Amino acid sequence: MRSTSMGRLVALASMAVLLAGGVSAGSAQARSAVPARYPGGLVTYAIEFSNPQEKDDNDLPEPYGRVYVTDGDLRETTLWEHPDLDINTPTVPRYPESGFTHRYADHAISEVCAYVGEDDTGINADDVLAEGCEPFHGPGAYTVPGPDGAVTVTVYHIG
Known part of the structure; x- marks a missing residue:
């Protein structure tokens, strides 16, 4: 029973890391869509x-x-x-x-x-x-x- 709980915990942690990476990539894409500003x-x-x-x-x-x-x-x-x-x-x-x-x-x-x-x-x-x-x-x-x-x-x- 303990190995099943540990397996679920590892899977949950892995998913959190993947989701965090997806959010970061999505934020980077959203930032690149904003036009750059060139100094006047x-x-x-x-x-x-x-x-x-x-x-x-x-x-x-x-x-x-x-x-x-x-x-x-x-x-x-x-x-x-x-x-x-x-x-x-x-x-x-x-x-x-x-x-x-x-x-x-x-x-x-x-x-x-x-x-x-x-x-x-x-x-x-x-x-x-x-x-x-x-x-x-x-x-x-x-x-x-x-x-x-x-x-x-x-x-x-x-x-």
Whole structure:
């Protein structure tokens, strides 16, 4: 009778160790799903707006909306923003027109986000170039897609 009790105790201890290992692995997986935060600072970047179906006079997009970096919680830094001015929305295939520009993010960065439409006043309904966020991992190109195009934010340097 004593060996049966000892066997049960060993089995129970083994199961506890296995469960503890499973909980630890599960916690590690849950932590890795949370986006990493990259330190903020002076962000050097450029933005390209793509609308492959644009068919007006110059075949270039007239984007409006907002592109920003965020810490994933409450803090955001706008990289580009423009209102929809209907027929007066300017043609902007790239921002800035050449080279790159800077913005200071006084917070950690975990995502690059773009919510950008494209004005098609008088032709048809406006297009959606980008809607969403991409996880930030440091300098590089981040393409945020939409149903009608994409916005690519190239981050050259932070610091």
